[in-house]
Amino acid sequence: MRQHLDPGTVKLTIRQRLELALVGQTFFAMEKPPGYSDYTPMYVVKCKRHGLTKVSPHGFYDMVGCPECDDEIHSQLVRRMAQNANST
Numbered sequence: 001m002r003q004h005l006d007p008g009t010v011k012l013t014i015r016q017r018l019e020l021a022l023v024g025q026t027f028f029a030m031e032k033p034p035g036y037s038d039y040t041p042m043y044v045v046k047c048k049r050h051g052l053t054k055v056s057p058h059g060f061y062d063m064v065g066c067p068e069c070d071d072e073i074h075s076q077l078v079r080r081m082a083q084n085a086n087s088t
Contacts, residue, residue: 005052010044020046025064028054 012020012028019026024046030039033056040056047053047066057064 003054005044005054010052012044016044020044 012026016026016028025043028042028044031042032039042054042056043064045053045055045064045066047069050066050068053066053068055064055067058067058070
């Protein structure tokens with residue numbers, strides 16, 4: 001689950017804004033996204049390339065990071081693996 005946010009419309013506390021500035025992510029709220037059976041923690045992530053995004057933890061270790069950057073890194077890895085397979 002990901003949602004891009006407009007910095008002017010996001011209501012964050014002073015503590016959340018400070019944590020976002022220092023760490024790049026902050027806990028936002030417990031939400032029940034459509035299709036989910038239970039509530040899940042939602043975080044706001046600040047990315048230098050993609051701005052603010054509201055995300056839920058993802059992956060094996062429940063990582064919180066910019067999903068757009070994750071997608072770009074994944075597609076680069078797949079492309080390199082395909083090139084390496086073709087070159088051998």
